[in-house]
Amino acid sequence: xxxxxxxxxxxxxxxxxxxxxxxxxxxxxxxxxxxxxxxxxxxxxxxxxxxxxxxxxxxxxxxxxxxxxxxxxxxxxxxxxxxxxxxxxxxxxxxxxxxxxxxxxxxxxxxxxxxxxxxxxxxxxxxxxxxxxxxxxxxxxxxxxxxxxxxxxxxxxxxxxxxxxxx
Amino acid sequence: xxxxxxxxxxxxxxxxxxxxxxxxxxxxxxxxxxxxxxxxxxxxxxxxxxxxxxxxxxxxxxxxxxxxxxxxxxxxxxxxxxxxxxxxxxxxxxxxxxxxxxxxxxxxxxxxxxxxxxxxxxxxxxxxxxxxxxxxxxxxxxxxxxxxxxxxxxxxxxxxxxxxxxxxxxxxxxxxxxxxxxxxxxxxxxxxxxxxxxxxxxxxxxxxxxxxxxxxxxxxxxxxxxxxxxxxxxxxxxxxxxxxxxxxxxxxxxxxxxxxxxxxxxxxxxxxxxxxxxxxxxxxxxxxxxxxxxxxxxxxxxxxxxxxxxxxxxxxxxxxxxxxxxxxxxxxxxxxxxxxxxxxxxxxxxxxxxxxxxxxxxxxxxxxxxxxxxxxxxxxxxxxxxxxxxxxxxxxxxxxxxxxxxxxxxxxxxxxxxxxxxxxxxxxxxxxxxxxxxxxxxxxxxxxxxxxxxxxxxxxxxxxxxxxxxxxxxxxxxxxxx
Numbered sequence: 166x167x168x169x170x171x172x173x174x175x176x177x178x179x180x181x182x183x184x185x186x187x188x189x190x191x192x193x194x195x196x197x198x199x200x201x202x203x204x205x206x207x208x209x210x211x212x213x214x215x216x217x218x219x220x221x222x223x224x225x226x227x228x229x230x231x232x233x234x235x236x237x238x239x240x241x242x243x244x245x246x247x248x249x250x251x252x253x254x255x256x257x258x259x260x261x262x263x264x265x266x267x268x269x270x271x272x273x274x275x276x277x278x279x280x281x282x283x284x285x286x287x288x289x290x291x292x293x294x295x296x297x298x299x300x301x302x303x304x305x306x307x308x309x310x311x312x313x314x315x316x317x318x319x320x321x322x323x324x325x326x327x328x329x330x331x332x
Numbered sequence: 333x334x335x336x337x338x339x340x341x342x343x344x345x346x347x348x349x350x351x352x353x354x355x356x357x358x359x360x361x362x363x364x365x366x367x368x369x370x371x372x373x374x375x376x377x378x379x380x381x382x383x384x385x386x387x388x389x390x391x392x393x394x395x396x397x398x399x400x401x402x403x404x405x406x407x408x409x410x411x412x413x414x415x416x417x418x419x420x421x422x423x424x425x426x427x428x429x430x431x432x433x434x435x436x437x438x439x440x441x442x443x444x445x446x447x448x449x450x451x452x453x454x455x456x457x458x459x460x461x462x463x464x465x466x467x468x469x470x471x472x473x474x475x476x477x478x479x480x481x482x483x484x485x486x487x488x489x490x491x492x493x494x495x496x497x498x499x500x501x502x503x504x505x506x507x508x509x510x511x512x513x514x515x516x517x518x519x520x521x522x523x524x525x526x527x528x529x530x531x532x533x534x535x536x537x538x539x540x541x542x543x544x545x546x547x548x549x550x551x552x553x554x555x556x557x558x559x560x561x562x563x564x565x566x567x568x569x570x571x572x573x574x575x576x577x578x579x580x581x582x583x584x585x586x587x588x589x590x591x592x593x594x595x596x597x598x599x600x601x602x603x604x605x606x607x608x609x610x611x612x613x614x615x616x617x618x619x620x621x622x623x624x625x626x627x628x629x630x631x632x633x634x635x636x637x638x639x640x641x642x643x644x645x646x647x648x649x650x651x652x653x654x655x656x657x658x659x660x661x662x663x664x665x666x667x668x669x670x671x672x673x674x675x676x677x678x679x680x681x682x683x684x685x686x687x688x689x690x691x692x693x694x695x696x697x698x699x700x701x702x703x704x705x706x707x708x709x710x711x712x713x714x715x716x717x718x719x720x721x722x723x724x725x726x727x728x729x730x731x732x733x734x735x736x737x738x739x740x741x742x743x744x745x746x747x748x749x750x751x752x753x754x755x756x757x758x759x760x761x762x763x764x765x766x767x768x769x770x771x772x773x774x775x776x777x778x779x780x781x782x783x784x785x786x787x788x789x790x791x792x793x794x795x796x797x798x799x800x801x802x803x804x805x806x807x808x809x810x811x812x813x814x
Contacts (some may be wrong), residue, residue: 173744203542265580269524303536304774313600
């Protein structure tokens with residue numbers, strides 16, 4: 166179930182995100198931003214160009230000639246599976262850094278990562294395994310993830326944060 | 333915040349006194365008429381204005397232009413000046429799109445002469461000028477070339493044949509902020525910048541072919557070569573991923589700086605460092621690199637626009653040269669000298685969604701414009717008018733040589749998307765005789781004119797308040813959008 170919503174903001178886009186704990190909040194924030202980037206309301210499975218791209222198997226390590234032809238510059242991102250380790254001074258910075266990484270991959274390589282495994286999450290650290298693929302077109306360009314009024318607050322059910330993006 | 337919290341200084345200046353909030357260091361002033369004031373009270377933009385009045389080293393007042401709207405950290409349409417040496421510089425006070433700005437080009441053509449070729453021109457402009465999310469351009473730079481480009485700015489473009497001497501003379505700072513230092517820019521920013529030179533990007537950026545609709549200040553219009561019915565071209569874009577990443581990097585590192593320098597702020601996006609500190613100097617040098625990148629970006633787009641005109645008009649018997657009127661930034665921090673309490677002071681003027689508007693006599697203006705004042709280029713919302721203004725003595729005295737930068741949003745992007753269909757909007761605009769070439773229909777809907785304030789009203793305020801003077805109103809005939 167989606168644990169994020171798009172909030173009205175005059176000039177840019179904002180997301181309100183809930184999580185049981187920090188790891189869940191980071192995960193939901195990534196899903197929410199994915200949804201902004203591929204188009205509001207688009208089910209995430211639609212962003213996966215093909216199952217092979219999401220679940221790379223050994224025989225698919227070499228990209229197909231069609232893919233090379235269509236996205237010659239993006240071959241490197243084929244069937245992408247990446248590992249990230251982030252360290253930050255506090256949990257808000259960790260959240261901004263995490264989303265900034267994903268926005269960077271989207272801008273540079275048109276890569277979206279619907280499959281995410283987060284481990285060793287603390288307010289100043291995370292390890293992530295992310296898997297995804299190329300989308301032919303992005304609906305929204307996230308120029309940057311801002312700190313505007315950013316605060317991860319405790320609620321009765323867990324944590325909540327509102328993130329404003331520069332678009 | 334309510335209307336009663338404002339003190340009326342003049343019909344077009346409303347002040348929030350310094351005692352409104354205990355953390356304010358100076359009052360905040362808003363240029364507006366009654367209706368624009370009510371509109372601004374509809375979102376958080378004026379609270380954001382008050383937040384900027386807390387910045388260490390701020391002088392006189394925090395300012396907002398009539399096109400103010402809610403941003404992140406600073407409001408869009410905000411101007412603040414901090415005193416050197418220990419006043420602060422804030423990456424958030426410049427914004428992610430460092431040196432986002434506008435360039436106005438002119439032709440010698442009357443609209444009737446171009447009419448038969450306009451549709452083709454719109455198509456060719458869209459083909460030649462890459463736009464859209466992360467879209468790469470035709471120039472692929474090596475890292476070392478990028479370093480040279482961002483340190484040399486307009487001079488790099490001149491050497492490569494993308495610019496003329498006259499283009500540079502008619503660009504703010506001649507297209508090169510001295511002191512740019514590529515070593516203060518992260519590898520990631522450079523990676524994002526390598527192939528985005530000569531690209532528009534997405535969002536509200538555009539290339540627009542316009543017609544001069546009406547002249548208001550004959551002498552200035554003549555000096556710029558503007559006449560009614562003339563075809564002109566506007567470019568609105570900035571420093572792309574290169575600038576976005578520089579802002580991201582420094583907003584992050586300044587989270588530490590505020591603790592180090594004991595600065596307390598109402599919003600983490602306002603983070604800053606004293607200009608005299610190594611951190612402040614590093615950001616300034618990196619920001620200048622992004623500013624130069626943006627000048628070159630608009631310069632290469634100018635080159636592509638000239639090519640497009642040549643391509644479309646070849647063999648038609650219509651001959652023309654596209655020349656530059658001016659190029660001006662509206663997201664920038666600049667070290668400038670202004671009068672404060674009767675004394676000339678060195679200040680860091682942050683303009684976030686505000687345009688420099690230097691008055692007549694300014695030594696930084698090219699000879700042709702020195703006695704009329706600096707041209708100010710104010711794009712309206714898509715499909716509506718845009719304006720050419722000039723700076724005045726009053727903008728120098730009152731607003732740190734600054735004025736408005738656009739129409740200003742009133743409707744959120746999500747609301748615009750819910751209420752307006754891009755395809756219908758396109759049909760309406762085409763029915764009005766405007767050729768639309770847009771990468772995305774949803775993106776088009778977000779930029780619908782009804783999502784913005786009336787630009788003519790915004791211009792009326794700055795003109796009546798005296799912080800800019802109307803020269804010409806121009807209206808669109810073709811729009812290329814990212």
